[in-house]
Amino acid sequence: MTVASEEIVDSASIAAASTKRRSLWRVALRNPNVIVGGFILLVMLVIAILAPFLGTVDPTRIDPAARNKKPGTEITMRLDDGTTVKRVAIMGTDSLGRDVYSRVIYGTRVSLAVGVFVAIIAVAVGVVIGLVSGYIRWADGFIMRIMDGLMAIPGILLAIALVSIWRAGLVTVIFAIVVPDVPRVVRLVRSIVLSVREEPYVEGAISVGTPTWVLMFRHILPNTVAPLIVQGTFLAASAILVEAALSFLGIGIPPEIPSWGNIMAEGRTLFRVFPHNIFYPGIFLALTVLAINIMGDGLRDTLDPKMSKKV
Numbered sequence: 282m283t284v285a286s287e288e289i290v291d292s293a294s295i296a297a298a299s300t301k302r303r304s305l306w307r308v309a310l311r312n313p314n315v316i317v318g319g320f321i322l323l324v325m326l327v328i329a330i331l332a333p334f335l336g337t338v339d340p341t342r343i344d345p346a347a348r349n350k351k352p353g354t355e356i357t358m359r360l361d362d363g364t365t366v367k368r369v370a371i372m373g374t375d376s377l378g379r380d381v382y383s384r385v386i387y388g389t390r391v392s393l394a395v396g397v398f399v400a401i402i403a404v405a406v407g408v409v410i411g412l413v414s415g416y417i418r419w420a421d422g423f424i425m426r427i428m429d430g431l432m433a434i435p436g437i438l439l440a441i442a443l444v445s446i447w448r449a450g451l452v453t454v455i456f457a458i459v460v461p462d463v464p465r466v467v468r469l470v471r472s473i474v475l476s477v478r479e480e481p482y483v484e485g486a487i488s489v490g491t492p493t494w495v496l497m498f499r500h501i502l503p504n505t506v507a508p509l510i511v512q513g514t515f516l517a518a519s520a521i522l523v524e525a526a527l528s529f530l531g532i533g534i535p536p537e538i539p540s541w542g543n544i545m546a547e548g549r550t551l552f553r554v555f556p557h558n559i560f561y562p563g564i565f566l567a568l569t570v571l572a573i574n575i576m577g578d579g580l581r582d583t584l585d586p587k588m589s590k591k592v
Contacts, residue, residue, distance in 0.1 A: 312580075312582060312583055313579070314575045314576060314578050314579030314582070315576055315579035315580060315583070317572070317575055318571075318573065318574070318576025318577075318578075319572075319576055320572075321568060321571075321572035322569070322572045322573065322576065325393060325565075325568075325569055328386060328389045329389040329390045329393050332386045332387050332389065332390055335386050336380075336382070336386045336387060337368060337371070337380060337382060338368070338380045339383070340379065340380065340384040340386075340387045340539045341379065341539070342378075342379060342380070343377045343378055343379060344356075344358060344359075344374070344377075344379070346359075346378065347370070347374050347378040348374060348375075348376055348377065348378045349373075349374060349375070349376055349554075349555050350374040351370075351555065351557065352370065352371060352372050352373040352381075352557050353370070353371070353373075354369070354373065354374075355368070355369050355370075356368055356369070356370050356374070370382070372385060372557055372561045373555065373557040373558070375544070375547055375548060376547065376548075376551060376558075381544070381557060381558060381561060381562075383539075384539040384544050385541070385544065385561050385565055387539040388541045388544060389565065391524070391534055391538060391539070391540040391541075392521045392524065392525070392540065392541055392566070392569060393521075394451070395451070395455055395520050395521060395524040396517035396518065396520045396521045396573070397517060398455050399458045399459050400513040400514070400516040400517040400520065401513075402455070402459045403459050403463050403466055403516055404509050404512070404513050404516070406466070407462075407463045407464075407466025407469070407470060408466065408470055408502070408505065408509065410424060410428075410463070410467045410470075411466065411468070411469065411470025411471045411473075411474065411505075412470060412474060412498075412501065413497075414467060414470075414471045414474075415470065415472075415473070415474025415475050415478065415501075416478055416496070416497055416501065421471075425467075425468075425471070428463075428467050428468065429464075431463070431464045432461075432464045432468075436462070436519075436523070437523060439457075439460060439461045440454075440457040440460075440523055440527060441457075441527065441530070441532060443457035443460060444457045444527060444532050444533065445532060449532060449533060449534070449535055450534070450535065451534060451538070454524055454527060454528075454533050454534060455520075457527070458520045458523050458524065462516050462519070462520070465512070465516075466509070466512060466516075469505075469508055469509070469512055470505050470509070473501075473504055473505050473508065474497075474501055474505075477500075477501050477504050478501065510580055511577055511580050511581045514573050514574070514576055515573075515577050517573050518569075518573040518574050521566070521569060521570055521573075522566075524542060525540070525541050525542035525545070525566055527542065528540045528542025528543040528546060529542045529543070529545055529549075530546070531543075531546060541562040541565060541566045542562075544558065544562040545558070545559045545562050545563060
């Protein structure tokens with residue numbers, strides 16, 4: 282095959298792939314799960330970005346005179362210059378007099394940041410390791426035994442162990458959640474590589490002396506994109522829940538940084554009397570995770586050839 286003919290084939294394949302992607306996105310946008318889940322996530326993203334404008338007061342501001350106020354209560358707040366202003370506590374206040382509404386709004390930033398970064402990092406690391414494990418036969422056994430060892434430990438326990446080693450913080454929590462998630466991505470990518478590397482076009486590329494890294498990233502990697510998009514949504518939802526669980530246990534995000542998990546943790550002792558401390562962050566947490574899962578289901582139905590026939 283001449284260089285010109287190879288370029289023609291590559292151009293045709295790129296154009297076909299681009300057309301296929303556009304058609305898939307059109308089908309995805311017709312899926313009600315993608316629309317509903319994407320809309321809720323868009324609202325949460327807007328809330329996170331506009332938190333400084335939507336929040337009524339500083340989420341870390343302590344007001345002992347306004348402790349444990351129920352939603353809708355009017356509060357007189359003394360400013361730093363000595364003047365007083367009246368405001369309505371939309372979602373009430375906690376045991377330290379902090380505004381629950383502002384803390385929930387700012388907590389959206391932490392939860393979305395954890396979900397997005399965990400999904401991106403876990404997928405990026407898992408893709409590289411999975412490609413190497415699936416394509417390079419002599420490295421497969423060694424890599425997969427390490428992955429099997431990590432998967433043998435429950436994810437939440439491994440995350441707790443990793444967080445307890447280092448100082449609690451956003452970066453530590455993200456790292457602690459990423460480590461248990463990487464093996465899942467590795468196994469997914471490896472299974473795809475094992476099936477794709479036997480395809481005729483891959484064998485043809487090998488026969489003409491195509492470098493290994495070109496084979497993996499140009500001919501094999503594109504076949505993993507659709508499954509990884511779906512896997513990434515579920516990783517993001519799981520990461521948000523794990524972060525909330527770690528913060529609820531007091532070993533995740535520090536209390537001075539508002540997150541849905543530590544807001545609920547601080548309100549659990551007075552839940553029977555003041556349920557709003559847990560109810561409102563719980564609603565935001567449930568809506569976000571539900572939206573991600575719904576959108577993931579819609580993307581799976583669209584990108585999976587077996588399921589897309591039903592869409």
